[in-house]
Amino acid sequence: MAVYKRGYRRYTGPLTGRWTRFLVLPRYAWRRIYQQRLVLLLTMVAFVWPILCAGFIYLTNHVELLQGLDREFREFIQVDGRFFSIFMYVQAGFAVFLAALAGPGLIAPDLANNALPLYFSRPLTRWSYALARLLVLVGMLSVVTWIPGLILFWLQVGLAGGEWFQANWTLGAGMVAGFLVWLLILSLVAMASSAYVKWRVVAAAVSLAFFFILSGVAEMIDNVLRVRWGHIIDPAWAVNQVWRALLGVTPVEGPGAVASAWALAAMVLLLVVVIERKLRPVEVVS
Amino acid sequence: MSSTTPVVELENLKVRLGRREILHGITCRLGVSGTGKAVGLLGPNGAGKSTLILTLLGFLRPSAGRARILGFDCARSMGDARSRIGYMPENDAFIGDMTAVAFVRQMAELSGLPPEAALEKAHQVLFHVGLGEARYRELRTYSLGMKQMAKLAQAIVHGPELVVLDEPTNGLDPAARRRMLKLITEMKSEQGMNVLVCSHLLRDIEQVCDEAVIMKEGAIVHHCDLEEERRSNRSFVELEVTGDDGNLRAALPEIGAEGVSEGFGRWRIVLPPGVEVDAIWGLVGRQKLLVRKLTHRRDTLEEIFLKAMGHLAHTPGEASLEVGQL
Numbered sequence: 001m002a003v004y005k006r007g008y009r010r011y012t013g014p015l016t017g018r019w020t021r022f023l024v025l026p027r028y029a030w031r032r033i034y035q036q037r038l039v040l041l042l043t044m045v046a047f048v049w050p051i052l053c054a055g056f057i058y059l060t061n062h063v064e065l066l067q068g069l070d071r072e073f074r075e076f077i078q079v080d081g082r083f084f085s086i087f088m089y090v091q092a093g094f095a096v097f098l099a100a101l102a103g104p105g106l107i108a109p110d111l112a113n114n115a116l117p118l119y120f121s122r123p124l125t126r127w128s129y130a131l132a133r134l135l136v137l138v139g140m141l142s143v144v145t146w147i148p149g150l151i152l153f154w155l156q157v158g159l160a161g162g163e164w165f166q167a168n169w170t171l172g173a174g175m176v177a178g179f180l181v182w183l184l185i186l187s188l189v190a191m192a193s194s195a196y197v198k199w200r201v202v203a204a205a206v207s208l209a210f211f212f213i214l215s216g217v218a219e220m221i222d223n224v225l226r227v228r229w230g231h232i233i234d235p236a237w238a239v240n241q242v243w244r245a246l247l248g249v250t251p252v253e254g255p256g257a258v259a260s261a262w263a264l265a266a267m268v269l270l271l272v273v274v275i276e277r278k279l280r281p282v283e284v285v286s
Numbered sequence: 287m288s289s290t291t292p293v294v295e296l297e298n299l300k301v302r303l304g305r306r307e308i309l310h311g312i313t314c315r316l317g318v319s320g321t322g323k324a325v326g327l328l329g330p331n332g333a334g335k336s337t338l339i340l341t342l343l344g345f346l347r348p349s350a351g352r353a354r355i356l357g358f359d360c361a362r363s364m365g366d367a368r369s370r371i372g373y374m375p376e377n378d379a380f381i382g383d384m385t386a387v388a389f390v391r392q393m394a395e396l397s398g399l400p401p402e403a404a405l406e407k408a409h410q411v412l413f414h415v416g417l418g419e420a421r422y423r424e425l426r427t428y429s430l431g432m433k434q435m436a437k438l439a440q441a442i443v444h445g446p447e448l449v450v451l452d453e454p455t456n457g458l459d460p461a462a463r464r465r466m467l468k469l470i471t472e473m474k475s476e477q478g479m480n481v482l483v484c485s486h487l488l489r490d491i492e493q494v495c496d497e498a499v500i501m502k503e504g505a506i507v508h509h510c511d512l513e514e515e516r517r518s519n520r521s522f523v524e525l526e527v528t529g530d531d532g533n534l535r536a537a538l539p540e541i542g543a544e545g546v547s548e549g550f551g552r553w554r555i556v557l558p559p560g561v562e563v564d565a566i567w568g569l570v571g572r573q574k575l576l577v578r579k580l581t582h583r584r585d586t587l588e589e590i591f592l593k594a595m596g597h598l599a600h601t602p603g604e605a606s607l608e609v610g611q612l
Contacts, residue, residue: 008414010445010477011407015369015398024395032383114379118440121343121373121450122396123365281345 018123025132026139033102033140042101043144046094050148053087054155061159079156080168081247084175087149088243092182092236095141096211102140103190104203106133111278112198120281130191130279137187138180146179174246181264182239188271189235195278211236228254232263239264291357293317293325293448293480294342298351301334301341308337310504311351316482317497319356319447322474324481326491326512328591329501335484336376338501339452342482343373356448369398372441376452376484378433382426386417389425390440397444404443411439415469431462438466442473448480449473455490463490470494492587500594508594512587523566525553526579534573541565551578 033039057079059065066074110116119129153172157165190207197203214234221230231237231254238260244250245257255263292315301309317325327335340346342355344364353360358367381389387408394404412421415435420428425436434454441449454470455463471494473479485491491498492512500508527534528551538545538555543565545555555566563582570577589601 008410008442008477010479011394011399011403011443012445013403014400016395016400018365018369018398021396021398024392028384028388028392109381109383113382114375114377115381117343117345117373117375118379118393119396120345121368121371122393123368123398124396125365281343282340 022124022128022132023135025129026136029106029133029136030140033105033136036101036105039098039101042094042098043140046091046098046144047148049087049090049094050152053083053152056083057152057156057159061156079160081171081174081249084149084153084171085243085247085249087152088145088175088178089240091145091149092179092239094144095183095186096208098141098144099137099186099190100204100207103137103187103207104194104197104200106136107191107194107279108198108200108203111195116279117281126276126279130275133191134184134187137190138183141183141186142179145183146176149175149179171247174243174248178239178243178246181242184268185235185239185264185271188268188275192271192274192278195275229259231255232259235264235267238267291319292354293319293356293482295354295357296351297353299338299341299348299353300350301337301346302349303337303346307349308504309334309341309348312338312504312506313351314499314506314509316499316509317480319480320478322478322480323496324470324474324483324494326495326498327482327484327501328486328488328491328498328587330486330595332503333501334504335486335501336452337504339450339482339484343371343450344368369444370447372444372446372449372479374437374441374449374451374454376456380425380433380436383424385422385424386412386428386436386439387421389436390443393440394443397446399444407443407445408439411443412436415439416465430457431459434458434462434466438469442477442479445477446479448482450482450484452484453486454483455485455487467494488587488591498587498590500591502595508590510590515590522583523553523555523557523563524579524581524583525555525566525570525577527551527553527570527575527577529573529575531573531575534570534575537569537573541569557582 034043056077060077060079066077110119116129120126124132150172153175189210193203193206193210197206211234215236218231218234218237221233222228237252237254241251241255241260242257242264244252251257294314294316296312296314299309299312300307317323327338329335337346341348341353342360344360344367347361355364355367356370358364360367381392384392387405390408390412391401391404394407395401399407409418409421412418415438417432417435417439420432425433428436434457438451438454441451451470455466458466467490470481470483474481474494474496481494483491483495496513497511498509499506500510523545525545531547531551531553534553535545535547542558542561543555545553547553557563557566563580566580567577593601
């Protein structure tokens with residue numbers, strides 16, 4: 001029977017699990033995000049570098065193709081921590097722009113349209129709402145960061161063999177962990193800017209400016225005070241330092257990986273507090 | 287949940303917003319769950335109606351006392367209650383770039399319906415509220431009346447036991463208002479849902495509610511069972527006759543009624559239960575009096591409201607009773 005002839009009757013069937021219901025939000029959000037052409041285009045462009053890297057891995061594992069090349073150059077092109085760190089820098093850049101494009105559309109429209117009371121009057125807590133929004137970005141950015149990274153890692157394992165894996169498994173684990181830290185920071189920044197700025201374009205600009213401004217301020221502190229610890233407030237610099245430690249690459253001059261990790265943890269905490277203050281079904285003005 | 291669980295139970299409920307106490311120790315029990323009845327929450331602006339609703343939904347925490355909805359504590363176990371509640375907020379609340387069907391489906395899924403059932407119910411409920419033809423349009427293109435209906439659709443799509451409606455007829459034209467009130471009545475009578483309606487429109491409450499609570503300055507000043515009021519003996523007749531009405535008072539007990547003359551042929555007569563207005567016509571006919579005006583009425587909710595607000599000393603019905611007892 002056609003729907004319009006059936007009439008409305010109360011639903012009395014089984015319900016889905018209470019703890020997995022928040023996953024409904026990412027499902028709908030991903031559908032909406034990938035309807036944006038710019039997001040889709042940037043996602044596709046972000047696959048170019050992993051494809052080039054895959055070609056590089058293929059080359060380094062086929063010595064016969066490198067016969068004519070200089071010995072020093074052949075030693076230089078190795079699949080090691082440095083290779084994965086370069087891969088990560090490029091993909092992390094794409095992730096910044098993707099987060100700035102997709103992030104503002106997550107919370108800002110809900111706040112602008114007063115949709116939060118509708119969500120929170122259902123079995124959905126503020127934390128599960130925030131987690132769902134975080135998952136949208138982390139899931140979306142994973143597609144261009146650690147997932148292709150892991151594919152490259154296993155490609156190298158497949159071509160170089162089990163011995164290489166035994167000696168370098170920390171590279172794979174470090175890359176995934178490093179990317180996840182970066183995705184967490186990016187997602188929280190995008191969510192925080194989305195929660196405070198209702199206009200998408202401005203929210204996108206704010207989330208990009210966050211990184212550039214902090215980088216500039218860090219540089220200023222270092223130059224004015226003639227110190228090296230100023231960079232610790234620059235999230236891109238701090239995460240780079242952590243990545244280098246995870247991948248076994250020589251760190252850059254300045255605060256170490258542990259100090260950088262603490263700085264990132266403090267930043268995450270601050271961003272969570274900022275988001276928590278804004279995600280309320282009703283705003284109480286004291 | 288027992289069959290006598292109140293829909294709303296408040297025990298000395300106090301709510302503070304900042305430094306200001308908005309609700310001052312409210313205690314009451316409203317409705318009985320599963321009975322398909324509507325409770326109206328009335329009061330002037332700033333009376334604390336919306337604060338009470340937000341507290342019942344768990345959005346605001348009580349500063350003292352306790353609030354329970356469908357037997358669940360609003361401050362502690364709202365997770366369990368929320369699957370059974372539908373909420374239609376007063377202000378615009380939607381996701382602008384979604385079609386109505388996607389929006390209602392998403393809300394149904396968040397309430398726990400499996401995706402296929404949610405899609406089916408979304409279509410059904412949108413047809414039910416009259417948005418069937420517009421269900422694939424984005425919500426931002428809807429008129430105010432359509433947005434109100436979409437809000438109602440998302441509130442009932444999951445078949446809740448209790449639907450909380452905050453000013454449901456706000457901004458609606460007369461036809462849309464009638465339709466909204468009809469839908470609310472159907473929700474009670476056909477779907478068996480309990481309804482909590484918050485409104486400052488007395489006629490809306492009078493039309494759809496079985497129970498009414500009047501709030502003033504953060505306290506409940508009157509709680510009445512409208513159904514009981516409708517059934518009770520508070521019905522009275524305002525009569526105006528010409529002719530010699532000197533014997534009318536003595537004749538009234540013939541039909542079991544009491545009344546007093548207000549002079550110049552004007553009478554106020556209280557009808558006991560079971561006595562219809564036809565009996566007055568018969569009596570007046572026997573007294574050879576000519577009826578110039580006969581108004582058979584009960585106390586309106588407006589009169590009850592005005593009395594609760596302190597603008598009337600007595601409702602007309604109460605005045606008649608007092609007069610009848612003289």
